[in-house]
Amino acid sequence: MLNGSFIPPxxxxxxxxxxxxxxxxxxxxxxxxxxxxxxxxxxxxxxxxVFSDVFGKAxxxxxxxxxxxxxxxxxxxxxxxxxxxPVEQIQAAVDGVMSANQGMR
Numbered sequence: 001m002l003n004g005s006f007i008p009p010x011x012x013x014x015x016x017x018x019x020x021x022x023x024x025x026x027x028x029x030x031x032x033x034x035x036x037x038x039x040x041x042x043x044x045x046x047x048x049x050v051f052s053d054v055f056g057k058a059x060x061x062x063x064x065x066x067x068x069x070x071x072x073x074x075x076x077x078x079x080x081x082x083x084x085x086p087v088e089q090i091q092a093a094v095d096g097v098m099s100a101n102q103g104m105r
Contacts, residue, residue: 036063044096050085058083062094070098 008016037054040047045066051059061078075090083090 039098040096043098045098046093046096050090050093051083062090066094066098 047054047059058078058080
């Protein structure tokens with residue numbers, strides 16, 4: 001005779017389901033961030049060179065501005081006080097051209 005398979009208690013099974021779902025959501029979020037970063041890189045917008053977090057407050061504001069109107073603009077109003085990168089480098093990093101197709105992804 002073989003022993004039956006171990007079936008954990010209900011609370012352990014629920015916890016396992018939640019952990020699996022959380023892992024799936026984190027993986028999905030990471031994939032979407034990578035796709036967004038790739039669109040910026042293809043457009044020659046190098047925010048990853050000047051910001052430690054491309055999805056932080058200042059970089060997100062600049063990205064939003066680029067998506068709304070893809071023209072040259074001054075980045076100073078979008079920067080926060082704790083950014084150490086010189087404004088000239090940040091300005092050079094956003095001098096790319098994003099096509100309409102890339103902005104819609």
